[in-house]
Amino acid sequence: MASSKNVTTFWEWGRKIICVGRNYAEHAMELKNAIPTEPVLFLKPSSAYVKEGAPVLVPYYSNNLHHEVELGVVIGKQGVSISQKAAMDHVAGYALCLDMTARDIQDECKKKGMPWTLAKAFNTSCPVSDFISKERIPDPHNLKIWLKVNDQLRQEGHTSSMIFSIPFLVSYISSIIALEEGDLILTGTPKGVAAVKEHDEIHAGLDGILSMKFTVQKQNP
Ligand SMILES: O=C(O)/C=C/C(=O)CC(=O)C(=O)O
């Protein structure tokens, strides 16, 4: 059934944020991980969203919050077991996203074999840009993506370097998790992830499309 809601404000819908990890070989290697042969998936709740104008919070339990700049894919049509051929028909558009990661907590979780929830799913762990329509990005695998902290370039990558393409990811994810209108897929980060601290300014962009800025604040326990 057609929805009366508008997917251009997908972050207000309370839908799923499905994240792909280790989708750029150089980033997998910088964290000393093997290059995956299948996508690595994890989830963030919709309470992770934060828009420009509000701060990104360092969780009170972390001393090493990392930035990860990523291309987000906004789902426009629900589907289960979507074929790679049909995948792009389910994409409404894109967004620039940050997968903020409490790296110290993630390292502890990895050692203990625990899930990454505390490291990846806290409030403000998904800063997001405005919606970008599909028409503005004819080829999502031909985009330069970058991130600066206090005007210093930290990450600069190209979406052509993704290990798993967007049609593959939509197809693979939908064979496990039903995709719904307003869901967001984070497609993984290129190399250069590093720490931010209180009062830093994060500036991230998709070349020729848009950029966004966030300041970092410490969360009170
Ligand atoms: O396995 C690790 O040490 C870290 C993995 C990630 O945080 C994966 C991502 O979120 C990503 O590659 O974008």
Ligand SMILES: [Mg+2]
């Ligand atoms: Mg990530």
